[in-house]
Amino acid sequence: MAIRTRFAPSPTGFLHIGGARTALFSWAYAKKHGGKFILRIEDTDVERSTPEAVQAILDGMAWLGLDYDEGPFYQMQRIETYKKVLQTMIDAGSAYYCYSSKEELEVLREQQTLQGLKPRYDGKWRPDASKTLPPIPKDIPPVIRFKNPLTGVVVWDDLVKGRIEIANTELDDLIIARADGTPTYNFCVVVDDFEMGITQVIRGDDHVNNTPRQINMLKALGATIPQYAHLSMILGDDGQKLSKRHGAVSVMQYHEDGYLKEAVLNYLARLGWSHGDAEIFNMQQFCEWFDLDHITPSAAQFNTEKLNWLNAHYIKQVDLDLLAEDISARLGATNIETNGHAASGMPNLIPSLKSVLNLYRERANNLNQLAKDIAFFYQLPVANAADVEKHITADIKPAMTSLCEKLAKIEWTAEAIHAEINALVTSLQIKFPKIAMPLRVMLTGTAQSPSIDQVMALLGKEEALARINTYLNKNLK
């Protein structure tokens, strides 16, 4: 049978890391088996669903490249279908009207909780051959409840957690349509999974408790029961549960925070799933390897350090044109131009972004940091005061002046620059850093950079000498 999986978020917020991983696993499973991946928006909670949230989810999936074969289907556009099924179930006696008011149910729940019982519907309106139903109140619009079996157990072989067994006595008759006639979550899921021919339901394990109810309804509808795979949750970096109040962020936030989607995908893939010792792999490999057997049933803690490590890897690997495009956008966001125009106060030629990235990508693990680190090529840096004080001292002025004179005459390559500095430190019998460090601070504004000769080569002769002279013209301490 053809594999059909689905991702079914409710649009009440952005696509967070847990949702993204669920989508990724569902997507990969379909890809692996040559099946279809379906996107379904579960928006039956009209109060909390928003179009912005729908868009945020779509954006998140688009960024990660999680393309779907069918959908997005919106449940609110399928109301007529649900109503038909609802009527069928009432006619068949597998669902019934319930006139218990919200207030009444609340009192019931309170009493049960007080008695240490599991809060549940008492079956007041459940039709039964052996009992007569109370008279129907005029002023209460009824909800529809599913007539859950009273005995027996629901069993399924969870693809990640193994066999799970829940007694029907633990379940009550859940509401499948509200008083206003709109169907509820558990019911819509059942109808949709059935009608959309879903073969594997891969979702968060907060749904484990819904599964027996859904299976019972599926059975009542005469549907084939799909296989279920319940993924455990992802904890925050601090081991705490992720929530709106605590630590949960949109996947798009990772983009803003300087992460490559390749790193996020690879990281997410390894969170709760493994393929032997494989740590670094692309999505094509992932789709080939992916299986449900190697998913850990226990919760996983998010680890930013490891994400950073993967990010560093992919910054080195990613296509240079794409990297330049990304960094250019990040620089542009801070009004730094990189394409041929000189920034204000910096009259000389500027190096190509790609050549700069070629030198700098090796040492970066974050795109924002990378953009920040290379900004000095495109605008005058504001030097770190402590570095200036430490490295640019009056005693280096003669050496620096003489170096500038030499540099002015040479062909501007890293090798030639290096040779000049070397000749200078040799003749003066000083250590290389004695010259390299002040140069670094003068040129880049900081005491950290790649080989200073390579930085200078990229900066260009005029600009490099100009920056050095700015300091030589000052009174140095």
Add this chain to the structure above:
RNA sequence: GUCCCCAUCGUCUAGAGGCCUAGGACACCUCCCUUUCACGGAGGCGACCGGGGUUCGAAUCCCCGUGGGGACGCCA
């Protein structure tokens, strides 16, 4: 409270009864490289929650604890 789930280095994990003196990765530490900071390379530290079984043999199977989590909505 009731039901369900989970439990290997700090973290992500390998592990399907003997291949385990428990492997890999991130982080951390040391050394090397070096022109600073990184990158990179080589090492190191570091775990089977506890107790009972089953078995010739248990990280692995079973039971009981303990700890953590989830669910108990006219939310999804």
